[in-house]
Amino acid sequence: MLAHEVMERCRALAGFSEDSGSICRTFLSPPVRQVYQEVGRWLSLLGAESNIDAAGNFHALYSGTKPDSPRLLIGSHLDTVPNAGAYDGVLGVVLAIALIRALNGRKLPLAIEVVAFSEEEGVRFGIPFIGSRALVGRLGDDVLDRQDAHGISVRKAITDFALNPAEIPQAAIHANTLGYLEFHIEQGPVLENLGFPLGVVEAIAGQSRLEFIFEGRANHAGTTPMSLRYDAVAASAEWILTVEQLAQNTLGLVATVGSIQAKPGVGNVIAREARVSLDVRHRDDATRTGAVDDLVRKAGDIARRRGLSVRWNLLLDQKAVAMDPFLVNQITDASQRVGCQPQRMVSGAGHDAMIMAEKVPAAMIFLRTPGGISHDPAESVQVEDVAKAIECGVELLAQLASSTEFLARTQRA
Amino acid sequence: MLAHEVMERCRALAGFSEDSGSICRTFLSPPVRQVYQEVGRWLSLLGAESNIDAAGNFHALYSGTKPDSPRLLIGSHLDTVPNAGAYDGVLGVVLAIALIRALNGRKLPLAIEVVAFSEEEGVRFGIPFIGSRALVGRLGDDVLDRQDAHGISVRKAITDFALNPAEIPQAAIHANTLGYLEFHIEQGPVLENLGFPLGVVEAIAGQSRLEFIFEGRANHAGTTPMSLRYDAVAASAEWILTVEQLAQNTLGLVATVGSIQAKPGVGNVIAREARVSLDVRHRDDATRTGAVDDLVRKAGDIARRRGLSVRWNLLLDQKAVAMDPFLVNQITDASQRVGCQPQRMVSGAGHDAMIMAEKVPAAMIFLRTPGGISHDPAESVQVEDVAKAIECGVELLAQLASSTEFLARTQRA
Numbered sequence: 001m002l003a004h005e006v007m008e009r010c011r012a013l014a015g016f017s018e019d020s021g022s023i024c025r026t027f028l029s030p031p032v033r034q035v036y037q038e039v040g041r042w043l044s045l046l047g048a049e050s051n052i053d054a055a056g057n058f059h060a061l062y063s064g065t066k067p068d069s070p071r072l073l074i075g076s077h078l079d080t081v082p083n084a085g086a087y088d089g090v091l092g093v094v095l096a097i098a099l100i101r102a103l104n105g106r107k108l109p110l111a112i113e114v115v116a117f118s119e120e121e122g123v124r125f126g127i128p129f130i131g132s133r134a135l136v137g138r139l140g141d142d143v144l145d146r147q148d149a150h151g152i153s154v155r156k157a158i159t160d161f162a163l164n165p166a167e168i169p170q171a172a173i174h175a176n177t178l179g180y181l182e183f184h185i186e187q188g189p190v191l192e193n194l195g196f197p198l199g200v201v202e203a204i205a206g207q208s209r210l211e212f213i214f215e216g217r218a219n220h221a222g223t224t225p226m227s228l229r230y231d232a233v234a235a236s237a238e239w240i241l242t243v244e245q246l247a248q249n250t251l252g253l254v255a256t257v258g259s260i261q262a263k264p265g266v267g268n269v270i271a272r273e274a275r276v277s278l279d280v281r282h283r284d285d286a287t288r289t290g291a292v293d294d295l296v297r298k299a300g301d302i303a304r305r306r307g308l309s310v311r312w313n314l315l316l317d318q319k320a321v322a323m324d325p326f327l328v329n330q331i332t333d334a335s336q337r338v339g340c341q342p343q344r345m346v347s348g349a350g351h352d353a354m355i356m357a358e359k360v361p362a363a364m365i366f367l368r369t370p371g372g373i374s375h376d377p378a379e380s381v382q383v384e385d386v387a388k389a390i391e392c393g394v395e396l397l398a399q400l401a402s403s404t405e406f407l408a409r410t411q412r413a
Numbered sequence: 414m415l416a417h418e419v420m421e422r423c424r425a426l427a428g429f430s431e432d433s434g435s436i437c438r439t440f441l442s443p444p445v446r447q448v449y450q451e452v453g454r455w456l457s458l459l460g461a462e463s464n465i466d467a468a469g470n471f472h473a474l475y476s477g478t479k480p481d482s483p484r485l486l487i488g489s490h491l492d493t494v495p496n497a498g499a500y501d502g503v504l505g506v507v508l509a510i511a512l513i514r515a516l517n518g519r520k521l522p523l524a525i526e527v528v529a530f531s532e533e534e535g536v537r538f539g540i541p542f543i544g545s546r547a548l549v550g551r552l553g554d555d556v557l558d559r560q561d562a563h564g565i566s567v568r569k570a571i572t573d574f575a576l577n578p579a580e581i582p583q584a585a586i587h588a589n590t591l592g593y594l595e596f597h598i599e600q601g602p603v604l605e606n607l608g609f610p611l612g613v614v615e616a617i618a619g620q621s622r623l624e625f626i627f628e629g630r631a632n633h634a635g636t637t638p639m640s641l642r643y644d645a646v647a648a649s650a651e652w653i654l655t656v657e658q659l660a661q662n663t664l665g666l667v668a669t670v671g672s673i674q675a676k677p678g679v680g681n682v683i684a685r686e687a688r689v690s691l692d693v694r695h696r697d698d699a700t701r702t703g704a705v706d707d708l709v710r711k712a713g714d715i716a717r718r719r720g721l722s723v724r725w726n727l728l729l730d731q732k733a734v735a736m737d738p739f740l741v742n743q744i745t746d747a748s749q750r751v752g753c754q755p756q757r758m759v760s761g762a763g764h765d766a767m768i769m770a771e772k773v774p775a776a777m778i779f780l781r782t783p784g785g786i787s788h789d790p791a792e793s794v795q796v797e798d799v800a801k802a803i804e805c806g807v808e809l810l811a812q813l814a815s816s817t818e819f820l821a822r823t824q825r826a
Contacts, residue, residue: 188636205635209680219785221669221692222618222761223601226661228785233670234657240650248639256634257646258680260687265672267622267690274673277680279634348635372632372641 002098003387009094013038013078014086022377023084026124027154028056028161035078036116039093043114046100053171054163055134056118058093062100064111070410071111072400073173073180073360074099074393077120077131077352085379089120091367092183095386099393108401110178117352124148124157132355134171144168176410178400179327179361182353183389185381189372190345197385198392199345199366200331204354205254205281206320208292212239212299216308218264218272229270233262235306236274242298243278246291253291254348255280283320283346321354324361326406331363334396340388361409365389415511416800422507426451426491427499435790436497439537440567441469441574448491449529452506456527459513466584467576468547469531471506475513477524483823484524485813486586486593486773487512487806490533490544490765498792502533504780505596508799512806521814523591530765537561537570545768547584557581589823591813592740592774595766596802598794602785603758610798611805612758612779613744617767618667618694619733621705625652625712629721631677631685642683646675648719649687655711656691659704666704667761668693696733696759734767737774739819744776747809753801774822778802 016031016038018024025031036058040050043060050060058078063069076092093116100112117131125146133139144155144165158165191199216230240257247255259277278295282288296312303310332342345366353362367389370380400406429444429451431437438444449471453463456473463473471491476482489505506529513525530544538559546552557568557578571578604612629643653670660668672690691708695701709725716723745755758779766775780802783793813819 186636187633188638189632189641190636190638193641207635211680219602220600220762220787221671222620222667222694222763223599223603224667224761224785225601225603226657226667228602228606231657231669233673234653237650237653237657237670240647241654244639244644244647244650254635254637254639256644256681256683257650258634258675258682258684259678260646260673260675261678262671262673265674267624267671267692268669269671270669271671279680281635348637349633350635372637374633 001387002102002390003383006091006094006098006386006390007383009042010086010090013090019082022082023080023086024082025078025080027079027119027130028157032056032078032118039097039116042097046097047105048100048114052163053134054158054165054167055131055139055171056158056161056163057131057134057171058116060114062112062114063107065107065109068176069109069111070176070178070407071113071174072178073113073115073356075115075117076182076184077117079119079121079123081121081123081375083377085374085376087185087379087381088187088374089184091185091381095183095389095393098390099397102390102394108397109407110401120352125154128350129352129355130154132352134168135173136355136359137169137172139168173359177360178406178410179324179363180353180356181327182351182364183393184351184364184366185374185379186366186369187349187372187374188369191343191366191368192370192372194343196341196343197368197388198335198340199343200328200335201323201347201364201366202328202344203283203323204321204347204351205283206285206288207316207318207350208280208288208314209316210278210292210312210314212276212278212310212312214274214303214308214310216272216306219270221268221270224270230307231270232274232308233271235302235308236260236276239299239302240276242302243295246294250287250291252346253280253282253287255291255295281348285320321357323353323357323363327361327363330396330399331365331392334399335392337395338388338391340392365392414800415515415803416796419504419507419511419799419803420796422455423499423503426503432495435495436493436499437495438491438493440492440532440543441570445469445491445531452510452529455510459510460518461513461527465576466547467571467578467580468544468552468584469571469574469576470544470547470584471529471531473527475525475527476520478520478522481589482522482524483589483591483820484526484587485591486526486528486769488528488530489595489597490530492532492534492536494534494536494788496790498787498789500598500792500794501600501787502597504598504794508596508802508806511803512810515803515807521810522820523814533765538567541763542765542768543567545765547581548586549768549772550582550585552581586772590773591819591823592737592776593766593769594740595764595777596806597764597777597779598787598792599779599782600762600785600787601782604756604779604781605783605785607756609754609756610781610801611748611753612756613741613748614736614760614777614779615741615757616696616736617734617760617764618696619698619701620729620731620763621693621701621727622729623691623705623725623727625689625691625723625725627687627716627721627723629685629719632683634681634683637683643720644683645687645721646684648715648721649673649689651715652712653689655715656708659707663700663704665759666693666695666700668704668708694761698733734770736766736770736776740774740776743812744778744805744809747812748805750808751801751804753805778805
């Protein structure tokens with residue numbers, strides 16, 4: 001059964017790691033070459049020859065009925081975080097290969113280009129999506145000059161992998177491309193809670209990241225009456241509850257304070273300063289930025305009422321990205337046809353599909369993630385859900401191959 | 414004017430420091446010897462000969478009308494925290510000398526023993542009150558064996574200062590002792606807020622220190638809906654507000670969360686763990702322990718309702734110490750006679766008087782502390798308040814010297 005093979009292959013690729021005993025595979029590290037060789041061997045057996053572009057992305061083309069059949073890109077990324085699970089990214093690449101395999105040599109009026117991005121997690125250079133940026137023409141000197149912890153630049157890492165950074169422009173998406181499809185684990189608890197194997201991603205949420213600094217006055221915890229305190233920890237605690245309440249009362253909004261640091265941060269001194277993070281996400285940009293404005297205002301109100309001050313820095317303001325409506329509908333139909341409730345959802349996490357959507361119609365299918373756990377050795381996926389993903393993908397390919405409307409929608413057209 | 418001299422002397426002693434440019438004088442460090450020489454010189458000019466006991470405490474006896482006149486100990490400590498102010502501890506010793514000076518050679522039916530404790534702050538060995546412990550017979554091997562950051566034990570530090578640890582028992586309070594009086598800066602904002610120069614300490618608050626660990630589940634900040642979170646930071650924020658509210662609603666209670674640490678502590682991950690400190694103080698032990706029990710219960714309630722767990726460790730449970738009622742009344746009368754509102758108050762901080770009270774009647778007079786600031790170079794005291802303290806002390810000595818009831822109250826009696 002194909003789904004079992006997919007599981008085995010994900011676990012096999014997990015063996016190629018920078019760290020012994022745990023999975024870690026950052027941008028163009030030595031195990032990446034081994035992974036590419038293994039994946040290339042699987043695809044070669046299916047008649048798809050592979051190549052690596054100048055940004056280190058792996059590609060393999062399973063041709064269509066004609067030499068110039070338009071291409072559908074299917075894939076995900078093969079890099080990982082440190083101490084990773086076996087499925088984040090990898091599963092999307094291995095499922096793409098499984099879909100070709102399910103064709104049993106049959107050719108479609110569209111070619112399938114398997115793409116495995118070299119970098120999505122942002123671990124080695126602190127910025128994500130290096131791989132897919134190259135495909136949309138956004139891998140410029142600003143990124144190429146960035147250095148890792150050892151002072152090695154992206155450019156140097158590419159050269160060390162025997163690739164030529166000057167050829168990055170040729171990594172751009174082929175003009176004859178229909179779109180990009182990505183299978184990925186949900187990395188959240190929604191599908192598990194609903195009891196559904198698959199989800200149809202309608203949009204990738206926009207993100208705001210901020211840092212708030214509440215500033216009060218340090219004082220002796222024993223000698224300062226409650227009425228004469230300017231306690232930065234207490235003020236930030238009040239605001240953290242406000243953040244939580246606003247998100248609970250706003251449909252689809254998630255807001256998180258994951259980091260808090262108190263200064264001086266000792267038990268018998270009232271804190272002078274509390275530095276807290278804020279992460280806000282929503283599919284609708286106006287809802288998100290409105291919530292951020294509201295939380296900034298409320299931080300000011302709380303600080304003022306308590307006699308403290310507060311300042312904040314905006315660290316990230318990333319717009320939401322809609323998935324292609326035609327593809328979303330096609331995936332919805334396909335999943336229904338294979339007996340799945342077509343659960344439309346918003347991805348709270350960023351994905352390569354978000355980058356690819358800048359240039360081509362893009363869509364994603366989520367797989368239920370047990371416990372919502374990802375970026376952890378305990379990350380898993382159920383073989384039955386992988387089987388459903390394959391069924392759905394096969395059905396989707398059949399639908400798309402028979403859609404003259406879709407086949408006409410290439411960049412060239 | 415004597416008060417100006419007191420200010421100058423405090424500033425002069427500030428010049429004897431382990432650190433250049435800031436004040437730091439830990440247990441038996443080289444500048445302690447210089448301070449003792451200087452203080453000894455001042456007292457010698459007043460006819461009081463000094464000695465150093467085996468715990469490194471400085472003593473000087475200004476004799477009474479008879480060779481065996483009962484003694485009143487007056488003093489404080491001469492060690493400091495790092496980056497200290499010039500008055501914490503030091504002022505109490507210098508004021509004791511000023512009171513003798515104010516006698517202008519006159520003898521009283523009580524002897525005045527100036528005592529300057531070698532260690533109160535607990536900086537070098539991590540435990541406070543090493544000096545006064547010796548006077549009450551509680552400086553045992555457990556303390557003597559403790560080592561500083563360089564592996565030097567208390568015992569070794571004593572030997573290095575050319576003192577003999579075997580003689581510590583002789584440092585015990587003389588049997589013919591009437592009591593202990595300590596002037597100290599308030600280190601809090603109460604007197605400043607009331608506009609009063611002096612405060613009469615009725616009791617030193619008991620203290621509870623605990624650590625609470627809220628444990629939830631780490632999850633992706635983008636993919637986990639609000640309803641499916643087990644957020645340790647949000648839970649602890651709710652509890653921190655509960656702590657603040659309970660203290661605000663309980664007369665005389667102070668409760669502080671000065672430290673909070675989130676794990677993993679990054680902005681885009683819901684915190685799995687939050688570790689928060691709790692410091693609770695009150696003059697009444699039952700009120701304090703009742704509040705702690707209540708806060709433990711509320712932590713459990715909050716954790717349970719949110720699907721988290723919480724555990725806690727009790728780090729300190731120190732009982733409140735009452736000051737001697739007779740001395741408190743005498744100080745109240747004396748301060749009224751010199752035109753001060755006799756503000757009775759509870760010390761939220763620990764002091765040597767708390768240790769001395771184990772063996773002899775003890776009392777404290779607080780001086781208004783601008784901004785409530787202490788343990789900081791900005792620590793200060795107003796010369797007018799020092800003048801009032803001297804006036805009050807002189808009056809108090811006159812009262813005590815004329816009280817046959819008090820003079821009969823020695824340990825020997």
